[in-house]
Amino acid sequence: MNKINALPKTDIHCHLEACFRHQTLIEIGERVGLPVPEDVDTFKRDYLVAEPKENLEEMIAGFDRVRALWFDPEAITRLTKEAVEDAAAQNVRLVELRYSPDFIQNDRDISFEVIHGAILDGISSANADIAVGLIGIIRRTLPLPEAQKVADFITANADTFVGMDLADQELDYPGREFAQLFRKAKEQGLGITIHAGEISVEESRVNVRDAIEQMAADRIGHGLHIVNDPDLIQLVIDNNITLELCPTSNLLTGSIPVIEDHPIKRLIEAGVKTTINTDDPSLFAIDWNSEYALAETTLGLTSADIDQCIENAKTASFVNSESITKAWGA
Numbered sequence: 375m376n377k378i379n380a381l382p383k384t385d386i387h388c389h390l391e392a393c394f395r396h397q398t399l400i401e402i403g404e405r406v407g408l409p410v411p412e413d414v415d416t417f418k419r420d421y422l423v424a425e426p427k428e429n430l431e432e433m434i435a436g437f438d439r440v441r442a443l444w445f446d447p448e449a450i451t452r453l454t455k456e457a458v459e460d461a462a463a464q465n466v467r468l469v470e471l472r473y474s475p476d477f478i479q480n481d482r483d484i485s486f487e488v489i490h491g492a493i494l495d496g497i498s499s500a501n502a503d504i505a506v507g508l509i510g511i512i513r514r515t516l517p518l519p520e521a522q523k524v525a526d527f528i529t530a531n532a533d534t535f536v537g538m539d540l541a542d543q544e545l546d547y548p549g550r551e552f553a554q555l556f557r558k559a560k561e562q563g564l565g566i567t568i569h570a571g572e573i574s575v576e577e578s579r580v581n582v583r584d585a586i587e588q589m590a591a592d593r594i595g596h597g598l599h600i601v602n603d604p605d606l607i608q609l610v611i612d613n614n615i616t617l618e619l620c621p622t623s624n625l626l627t628g629s630i631p632v633i634e635d636h637p638i639k640r641l642i643e644a645g646v647k648t649t650i651n652t653d654d655p656s657l658f659a660i661d662w663n664s665e666y667a668l669a670e671t672t673l674g675l676t677s678a679d680i681d682q683c684i685e686n687a688k689t690a691s692f693v694n695s696e697s698i699t700k701a702w703g704a
């Protein structure tokens with residue numbers, strides 16, 4: 375086993391709905407009448423985002439096909455259990471999985487409670503030595519009253535969620551409109567992470583500032599485009615904000631033109647707390663070992679940088695420190 379594979383790793387930015395095994399989707403599809411192609415190339419083309427897509431619609435179409443297979447409690451429990459076991463099998467010792475209750479629900483007759491219960495069953499039935507935390511997602515494309523319902527569900531279940539996140543299309547959907555929901559979640563003891571600064575436009579940098587100044591963010595999802603803004607870098611450092619960086623994701627969604635342009639090394643050198651994460655591992659046809667290996671081989675991180683990223687994730691995690699220590703076997 376090479377060094378990266380053997381290293382006890384962390385992932386604090388991983389979307390549960392984007393964790394799945396091809397074979398499992400085939401079997402669920404057969405059971406529920408939503409056939410999934412067995413041919414790997416066809417599956418990759420129609421369901422995954424293994425290379426940058428021509429347009430956003432194409433990307434969403436693939437994810438929608440996957441989403442439909444988060445069909446019922448049986449499917450949700452199995453997919454969750456396997457997500458946890460797959461991470462643990464690659465020596466990930468701390469994983470924070472995030473999901474969007476209304477994204478899985480998708481206007482179907484399945485309640486948030488049933489979805490959440492099935493996910494908790496999946497986590498508790500996983501046979502793995504790993505610390506797991508669940509983050510509830512608010513989608514910024516939701517109208518505020520809908521977002522409020524999701525936020526209410528998450529805060530009412532603050533004993534089984536560790537945090538709350540704001541995700542989805544950053545452009546035209548400023549985070550500050552949801553500020554009050556996040557401040558309330560923070561009061562309930564939930565950790566706050568906000569997807570922001572993912573794209574290279576001023577609006578996305580404003581989202582980072584708002585997340586810190588108005589939304590009580592502890593961490594920023596992505597945030598890579600603060601790299602050319604010294605004031606914003608200083609704000610992140612002064613507020614002890616940790617960035618959840620997901621290099622392959624940034625390439626595949628068009629956030630950076632080529633992978634070598636990923637600024638993780640520059641952010642480390644600027645003194646920003648960074649972490650290495652997968653975002654949507656199965657959807658992007660990557661895994662934990664490949665993403666950490668990429669950080670070392672292509673993005674120029676030293677072993678010490680990688681160790682520091684792992685320490686940063688453990689410190690910034692919303693999972694309680696006892697569970698993390700236990701997972702490290704200390």
Ligand SMILES: [Zn+2]
Nearest residue numbers: 389569595653
């Ligand atoms: Zn994300």
